[in-house]
Amino acid sequence: MNRKKVGLGFLGFFLVIQLIRIDKSTPAGNLSDDFIVSEATEENVAMLIKNACYDCHSHQTEYPWYAQVAPVSWWIKNHINEGRKHLNFSVWTTYNAKKQKHKLEECIEMMENNEMPLKSFTWTHPEAKLSDEQKALLVSYFKVKFNSL
Numbered sequence: 001m002n003r004k005k006v007g008l009g010f011l012g013f014f015l016v017i018q019l020i021r022i023d024k025s026t027p028a029g030n031l032s033d034d035f036i037v038s039e040a041t042e043e044n045v046a047m048l049i050k051n052a053c054y055d056c057h058s059h060q061t062e063y064p065w066y067a068q069v070a071p072v073s074w075w076i077k078n079h080i081n082e083g084r085k086h087l088n089f090s091v092w093t094t095y096n097a098k099k100q101k102h103k104l105e106e107c108i109e110m111m112e113n114n115e116m117p118l119k120s121f122t123w124t125h126p127e128a129k130l131s132d133e134q135k136a137l138l139v140s141y142f143k144v145k146f147n148s149l
């Protein structure tokens with residue numbers, strides 16, 4: 001096969017995979033079950049959680065334009081599915097107290113180890129790249145909630 005044919009083959013493949021769309025619909029649920037709503041989180045902390053965690057850990061995902069383009073879209077959707085499965089702030093009040101406490105503990109751990117938000121996310125979302133002060137503020141908020149359970 002010559003180069004031109006290989007190039008056309010790739011282009012064709014790329015175009016065909018665009019037909020496999022990801023599901024961007026918002027799952028049904030009550031806004032009152034949401035973590036920020038139910039905990040009446042103050043605005044400055046709420047903004048940090050929304051910017052840094054909610055795209056993957058809630059139903060309030062804001063999809064970037066490149067989430068339209070396969071195969072990047074599949075990779076993003078996989079993070080969202082996995083993220084929601086492990087921790088979904090949109091269904092917070094449906095977790096029992098034991099689960100909430102455990103999830104808060106994991107949030108603290110993940111943030112203290114700089115494992116969350118995912119690196120690949122902060123590269124493309126500068127607003128999710130928290131400063132040391134912002135991280136400390138969010139971690140201490142999770143700790144207050146953890147201790148109140």
Ligand code: HEC
Nearest residue numbers: 052053055056079082083086087106107110116117118121
């Ligand atoms: C780009 C998507 C993305 C963002 C943004 C993100 N996470 Fe995650 N998170 C994941 C994925 C995927 C997993 C599951 C796989 C893993 O542990 O890497 C996960 C796992 C977790 C877990 C582990 C839960 C468990 O059951 O083990 C916690 C806690 C967590 N994230 C907290 C956070 C917090 C807090 C933020 C914001 C500061 C955040 N994440 C931002 C994608 C994300």
